[in-house]
Amino acid sequence: MTTLHAGEKAGVLAEALPYIRRFWGKVVVVKYGGAVSGDLASFAQDVALMRSVGMRTVVVHGGGPQIGSLMERLGKAPEFRNGLRVTDADTLDIARMVLVGKVNRDIVGAINVHGPLAVGLSGEDAGLITASARSPELGFVGDVEAVNPDILRRLLSEELIPVVASIGSDAQGQAYNINADTAAGAIASALEAEKLVYLTDIEGLRRDEHDPATLISAVSAGELEAMVDAGELRGGMLPKVASCVQAVRRGVGRAHILDGRLPHALLLEVFTNEGIGTMVMP
Numbered sequence: 685m686t687t688l689h690a691g692e693k694a695g696v697l698a699e700a701l702p703y704i705r706r707f708w709g710k711v712v713v714v715k716y717g718g719a720v721s722g723d724l725a726s727f728a729q730d731v732a733l734m735r736s737v738g739m740r741t742v743v744v745h746g747g748g749p750q751i752g753s754l755m756e757r758l759g760k761a762p763e764f765r766n767g768l769r770v771t772d773a774d775t776l777d778i779a780r781m782v783l784v785g786k787v788n789r790d791i792v793g794a795i796n797v798h799g800p801l802a803v804g805l806s807g808e809d810a811g812l813i814t815a816s817a818r819s820p821e822l823g824f825v826g827d828v829e830a831v832n833p834d835i836l837r838r839l840l841s842e843e844l845i846p847v848v849a850s851i852g853s854d855a856q857g858q859a860y861n862i863n864a865d866t867a868a869g870a871i872a873s874a875l876e877a878e879k880l881v882y883l884t885d886i887e888g889l890r891r892d893e894h895d896p897a898t899l900i901s902a903v904s905a906g907e908l909e910a911m912v913d914a915g916e917l918r919g920g921m922l923p924k925v926a927s928c929v930q931a932v933r934r935g936v937g938r939a940h941i942l943d944g945r946l947p948h949a950l951l952l953e954v955f956t957n958e959g960i961g962t963m964v965m966p
Contacts, residue, residue: 711877870927942960
């Protein structure tokens with residue numbers, strides 16, 4: 685671990701100052717994925733620091749790996765169609781237990797080590813996420829129909845950090861498991877966030893998914909759509925790409941895809957000149 689001298693520490697703080705001024709009072713939505721959950725303490729420290737310098741941060745999370753792990757322990761075999769988990773009633777119960785009862789609690793607890801800052805909720809709370817079934821074949825897999833951000837605005841006005849599990853419900857109270865990337869983008873749009881940040885297990889978008897040298901540092905929404913149409917982007921990145929495009933076209937200032945395995949990835953992106961990962965612009 686590199687130790688900074690006093691002058692170097694002062695330089696870091698001086699570099700961060702204009703970004704602190706710029707983002708003071710601004711909303712930043714961060715999607716924290718199950719694939720990067722190994723360094724939760726570092727992530728929690730970043731979120732607490734962002735709040736301490738005046739940023740209004742909302743964390744949205746999924747938990748696919750954790751859901752799969754519990755299903756296996758319970759002797760239930762996961763089934764996927766086109767990359768989406770088929771979610772029957774039992775699988776939905778497991779997903780709610782994992783997302784709301786385990787992953788959400790872990791993130792809230794890690795942030796609250798730094799003070800009474802975080803509040804956990806799901807999209808079912810206060811009508812936050814209204815959902816509908818994507819298709820009968822997938823069971824209780826939902827699409828976002830609407831976001832009512834009132835509960836988030838109230839929590840943010842109290843200088844709290846909402847931590848949202850990606851479960852929604854329809855008008856009859858039926859719960860649905862929602863892709864966390866999609867949920868984060870919809871919430872960011874509803875809040876007109878300054879930034880939407882995806883923490884994932886890759887350093888950003890690549891033109892060639894197998895070649896790290898083809899990392900895309902900055903790209904417009906239109907360029908991303910053209911890449912998708914040409915088949916240059918595939919697999920698990922597609923929900924993130926679609927969410928980024930939709931978000932920046934609905935009022936979000938910038939969307940970012942970062943390597944969440946990198947310690948303090950959030951701080952490197954928000955508070956340094958170089959930045960990391962991929963930035964998506966309108």
